[in-house]
Amino acid sequence: MTLKILHEKYSKLIDRKELELEVTFDKSTPSNLEIKKEIASKLKTKEDLVAVKNIHQLFGLKKARIIAYVYNKEEQVKRLEAKKEKKKKEEKKK
Secondary structure, rough: EEEEEEEEEEEEEOOEEEEEEEOOOOOOOOOHHHHHHHHHEEEEEOHHHEEEEEEOOOOOOEEEEEEEEEOOOHHHHHHHHHHHHHHHHHHOOO
């Protein structure tokens, strides 16, 4: 799996990097966890500070476009991402 950063933007207000990436893979589309690990290793940061938002599979190709956020502090991850994760878990239960 190879990861390429297409666009990187720093948001001062939220204190995070907003990334648009392209991943090329051999088998099936990688999971959020696999992509999270790959981004963390490429940017030399902790996996806990990375949030994968979207994985858009390009039809017919072994490529996907990814939108991810990399935070500077764990407090912000908990504050901003925890609410969204709770919503997803509640929706899956229904």
